Amino acid sequence: MLQDLGQDAIFNISVTLAVLILVWWAIQSFKFDLFVKDPEGPKAKLLMILVTLALTHLVSQFVLNYFNWSLMLRHLL
Template sequence: MNGMVSMMVSLVCIGLAWWALQSVKFDLWIRNPKGPQGRLLHLFLAVVLGRFVAVFLLDYISWSQMLRYMF
């Protein structure tokens, strides 16, 4: 069950990162942002950003579940 939740949270966060990166003007840094290399960079940035957010959220959930053992 834990693996399924981790996969779903990761995919949702990657999707949200992709959506958020749509507003970034990549044409300021990349010659052809609509080309395949620009799209691949966009995908990689979404995966990296989404994974960082997912790890944070999963760690936060894990830490909050450990709080019950303190008291």
């Protein structure tokens, strides 16, 4: 039982870190300088980090929920 929880935790962490890397890579092509006054300033960098974390949370939760729902389908019949 506890071993399954540990494996789930490692899987969730791995998926979240992979999504974080993908989101950070993808957000690099977004032009923040069109929306902020000083794109090189600390506030703009903090905004970029917060947007990255928010998108990472949303995407990783979607992926993990989809994976869990697909595992639950075997209990349908």
